Amino acid sequence: MRNIRNINQNWMFLKEDVSYDLLTDKNFIEIDLPHTWNGIDGQDGGNDYIRDKFWYKKSLTRTELPEGQKYFIEFKGVNSSSDVYFNGNHLGHHDGGYSTFRYEVTHYVDEQNEIYVLADNAVNDRVYPQKADFTFYGGIYRNVSIIGVQDSHFDLLHYGSKGAKVNAHVIDQKGHLELETYVIGKGKVSVEVKDQEGKSVYNGEPTNPIILDNVHLWQGKEDPYLYTVDIKLKEGTKVLDSIEYQVGFRSFHFDSNDGFFLNGKKYPLRGVCRHQDRPKIGNALTVKDHNEDIELIKEVGANTIRLAHYQHDDYFYDLCDKEGFIVWAEIPYISKHMNHANDNAKQQMRELIIQQYHRPSIVTWGISNEITISYAGKDCLAFHKKMNDLVHDLDSSRKTIIANYMPARINNKLNRVPDIVSYNLYFGWYLPFTSLAGWKLDRYHKKYPNEILGLSEYGAEGVDKVFNRFPRRGDNTEAYQAIYHERMLDIIKARDYIWGTHVWNMFDFAADARNQGGEPGMNHKGLITFNRKRKKDAFFLYKANWAKEPFVHLC
Ligand code: GCB
Structure with missing residues (x-):
């Protein structure tokens, strides 16, 4: 069986950039993970936060390891790059701060083990963003675990996936469960699919696809019904490895005149973008x-979330599946555009898709976000085409999208590349006249009636300490x-x-x-303050428009 042990406690941190050979025990301080070195001084303005390389260290005895014949160390996110050493052996270098990666350590494990991690958020031209x-908070800011498995197991090194490719669809009114497993060693794979009440609806061979009659649909917020897919690797009756996914059967499509459809029904998507950080802890959010x-996102009544501008914590995607949000997921x-970082962008995209492939949300x-030819140069066009093909190769069931920024011309060649275009539209904030947002969208829609168009961002600053009796653009008041x-x-209501x-x-x-x-x-530009303590007026405006339940707001 697969045994996972979290090793977040009792780490040491050294705020010095020294080479591995020169490390001594001196100057390390005790910390627990998750951790960032930018939490406290990371938001004081002026872009002078620390971007450097610092060390983490952890000792681990064999008795602290979970049971297993083979061992892997798993990092859920180290920003932005890392080098990992296990008992003096360099396990590897990982670029990209927001995805899961693992290394096998079986052959290096001893009675007493030392793990060193060099985390790096320094400026370079090879890693996005x-x-x-x-x-860009630096540090080991998500969980670290040791995973113990048997000699035969599902492949944990396949871009940080659990070892299978799983996705659920509805095609011709039947449930199609797409399923591919990656096995290391021997054994027979079996699959059981259970409904939300725990009733088995399939138990047998891992055929691809598994077709199910009468599936209960995953219907967004109204009914986010999930099935559990339990995949086992067995030798006779002995279970060698076991992995589980939660999936939801649904179909969706986009229409250039009528917007988004979920399970064949029009389902206008109105919602918010989310960044994943908080005071002092940076990106190291707890459950x-x-x-x-x-x-809070449920309370405001949104039904879609753009998880900007990077891969969010797995746990948050779980919540989106369970609560029925429609999600736009992206890489940074x-x-x-940096030509030296093309491989990194592709790798981050592979990791995102392979790790989150099963999610109904x-x-x-x-x-990409706000990369335009005029600004980033011609190379970005060719690269967008490659990225678009890569995404389609990895996933033919979902759509590719870019967030283009407002001054970009609507006949911009980049807009012709992805399946869907959305605009970061800031008329009424960075530029005058809010009404021009509607004008710009209409012009686009008229010129390209077959293109699917959306609003990836729109917003205005609202600082709680600023007041103005006559609110106006640019004054930073919550009133404006x-x-x-x-x-x-x-503007939005008038355009089907x-x-x-997505509110920014x-x-x-x-x-x-x-x-x-x-x-x-x-x-x-939040509807709620950074510490989540205060809802701004705009929050209540959206709640009044979107949420189903009536409410009273006492000022
Ligand atoms: C944008 C960017 C976003 C910024 C936002 C703003 O278009 O995509 O990252 O935070 O504008 O507030 O200026």
């Missing part, structure tokens, strides 16, 4: 933090923020063809380069 409006975030290929894979959103709501809209942003987030509104280092 390098330039963007958010803080409680994630739960609180999803409850953002703002700047995800309908689009975001290739609410007026802006009221206008945008009217918009497949999805659900929560204020750290963007150390910023220095505005009396609270430096922050982007205040």
Whole structure:
């Protein structure tokens, strides 16, 4: 069987950039994971937060390892790059701060073991992101575990997947469970599919696809019904390895005039973007933090989330599946095109898709954000085409998408590459006249009536310490923020063809380069403050428009 032991406790941290050979025990301080070195001073403005390489260290005795014949060490996220050493052996280098990666350590395990990790968020031109409006917190900020398996097991090294490729669809009114397993060693694979009540609806061979009659549909927020797929590797009756996925059977499609359809029914998507950070802890959110975030997003009445601008914690995608949100997932290929980082962008995309492939919530894979030919050069066009093909090769069931930015021309060649285009539209904030947002969308729709068009971002700053008796664009008041959103709501309501809209942003987030509104280092376009303590007026505006339950807001 597969045994997973979390090893987050009792690490040491050294805030020095020294080479591995020169490391001594000196100056390390005790910490527990998850950890970032940018939490406290990462949002003071001026873009001077620490971007460097620092060391983590952990001792582990053999008795602390889980049971197993083979061992793997798993990192759920180290920002942005890492080098891992196990008992003096360099296990590997990983570029990209937001996805899961693993190394096999079986042959290096001893009675007493030393793990060293060099985490690196320093500036370079080979890893995304390098330039963007958010803080790239450095450190081991997600869980680390040791996984013990038998000699024969599902392949854990396949881009950080659990060892299988699973996805559920509805085709011609039947449930199709797509299933591929990657086995190392010998053994026979068997599959059991159980409904939400625990009743077995399939038990047998891993045929691909497994076809099921009368499946209960996954129907977004209204009924996010999930099935459990239990995949076992066996030798006779002995279970060698076992993995589990939660899937939801659904179909969806996009229409250039009528927007999004879930299970054949029109399902207008209205929601928010989410960044994943909090004061002091940066990206190292706890389960409680994630739960609180999803409850707030439920409360505002959204039915879609753009998980910007990177791969979020697995746990949050779990919540989206369970709560029935429609998700746009993406990698941090953002703002700047770097030819040296082409391989990294592709690798991050592979990791995202392979790790999150089974999720009913995800309908689009975001290739890029605000990368335009005029700004990033011609190379980005050829690269977008490659990325688009890569995504289609990895997943033919979902759509590719880009978030283009507002001044970009609608006949921009980049817009012709992905299946869907959405705009980051800031008329009424960075540019005058909110109403131009509607005008721009209509012009696009008229010129390209067959293209599927959406709003990937729109928003305005609302800083709680700033007041103005006569709210106006650019004043950073929550009052103007609410007026802006009221206008945008009217624009959106009048346009059925918009497949999805995403407010920028659900929560204020750290963007150390910023220095505005009396609270430096922050982007205040959230509907809720960074510490989640205060809902702004715009939050209540959306709640009044989106949420089903009536409510009273006492000021
Ligand atoms: C954008 C970017 C986002 C920024 C936002 C803003 O278009 O995609 O990363 O935070 O604008 O607030 O300026």
